[in-house]
Amino acid sequence: MNVQASPDRAEDRPLLYLNGVSVSFDGFRAINNLSLYLERGEMRAIIGPNGAGKTTMMDIITGKTRPDSGEVFFDGTIDLTQHDEPAIATFGIGRKFQKPTVFESHTVEDNLLMALQGGRGVLGQLFYRLSRDDAAKISEILETTRLSARRNDLAANLSHGQKQWLEIGMLLAQNPKLLLVDEPVAGMTDAETEETARLLKEIAQDHSVIVVEHDMHFVRELGVKVSCLHEGSVLSEGSLDHVSKDPRVIEVYLGR
């Protein structure tokens, strides 16, 4: 295995470990010497102005983008730069996209079925039969995401907020160790935002979560450690109060 810079035993190491990561697109440095550690069971909020590299960071973690340099380790020993998206998803990293991406021509229930943890081989899918456990799991997630009544509706017919929740439900169905949630409350009403915060806090009880969000009220609602990204690296880290008082943060948010 690869030589580690972090502590010796795998379970003592941070769940996610990014060190000195850089990536540029056509000369533009989207991520610049970024280092970030996420402990097991931690929920972290990532804030930052547009173009700070938040989504690119998620692309790197999920294998969509390969960094030019730097280390990305998951669960202590897994070098994420060496794997592609499906492999990383099977290691236990789930991702919710900025624009809700659900399978529109499938029902809500089938969307969850597709996401449900289990075999991912072609023949396994062909001969798959819905077990009682799987059916119960789906019902439970429908309950958690308040989508039970829309169970047999096409995902295309859901409202924007409900699509966001369905995607969070799909994340839950995958049962990953780490959830990456990109702007979960974009375009939501205040009531929906509150509901989403409640949902995420519930999820964070037994999962590690990274939430990227612009909405400061929502971040305050979550009440977790915040990292502020700017020009591809971490500008400030700590509680929301600490970060929002940081003069450099004020500078990048208000200075332009």
Place this chain on the structure above:
Amino acid sequence: MITHALLRGLDGKAWLVVSILVAVAIFVPASNLLLSPGHPLYVPNYLVALMGKYLCYAMLALALDLVWGYCGILSLGHGAFFALGGYAMGMYLMRQIGNRGVYGNAELPDFMVFLNWTELPWYWWGFDMFWFAMLMVMVVPGLLAFVFGWFAFRSRVTGVYLSIITQAMTYALLLAFFRNDMGFGGNNGLTDFREILGFSIRAPETRASLFAATAIMLAIAFVVCSAIVNSKLGKLMIAVRDAESRTRFLGYRPEYVKLFAFVVSAVIAGIAGALYVPQVGIINPGEFAPANSIEVVVWTALGGRGTLIGPIIGAILVNVTKSYFTIAYPDLWLFALGALFVFVTIFLPKGILGIATGLMARVDRRRLPPEPTADAAKPTPAE
């Protein structure tokens, strides 16, 4: 496990298709063989062959629907798999001619004698055995689809680029099979067949049996496709069609899903080609023509893609029209086909079957009570 998967394929739609095809498979041969030509229900010989041809086309369209309608792979080269299956059957039929050819050579087909070849090329070995030829009918198209798909899907070639290279594939095969030294009869292809499994290929009984076999194979292919699309894999295929990259983040490998569908589809197309050749009596490189493959796309689109049933209806409908047009107004056919395709794309994006299901849904909606509001649908705590 496999029985269960196949049973899942026998939904209401499949029962309908299977019953119709079995009825046709019994009625047409029986009427042709047992009734006298004057009888009102008599099906003449030429019509048996013609309808057999339509059913082969229907099977090809069904195969295309599996990859295009469900996986979103617009193959413009499916005619190639059809032709390869046809050539494998043609090679068997050539070997059955034996010493009854023009040159009376028991080992070599006429065209090889004509080219002064002295022995049978290695790739013709084994084609005198029916079982081997039938195996090749499935293996050759399946293998080509596998190799082609392996490289194309793994390098994430999608959309119009993929369509173009499938078109290039069938064109390359067309050029290759035109060459005399390929050993497949060049420009003339393979023809002048005499016997299949010891029965005269021109006898009405043989033709009737071939028709029945085609109808039954189409029914089996339908059940297989239906079983695939009704399984969780079928749902995954639709997911790949609509949001391929999203499936990757769920841990699926869409390239293998597509590869599976592409290979199954190519095998079905190959079988369709193999049933086609003894009924029309010839296979030549013209079957690889890019226009043929494009025509299959038109049948599928017209019938309604992603429905399995639609492409069968579309293939039969367009070919019946084509038979009429090419006799009545031979010059106008291609214009009519083009106009039909434009019309369907603009006004019937879901094809003929789309109109039918649209009408049914409207009737259903009128019958049902209004939808309950979101509040009413929420479960009460008392439950």
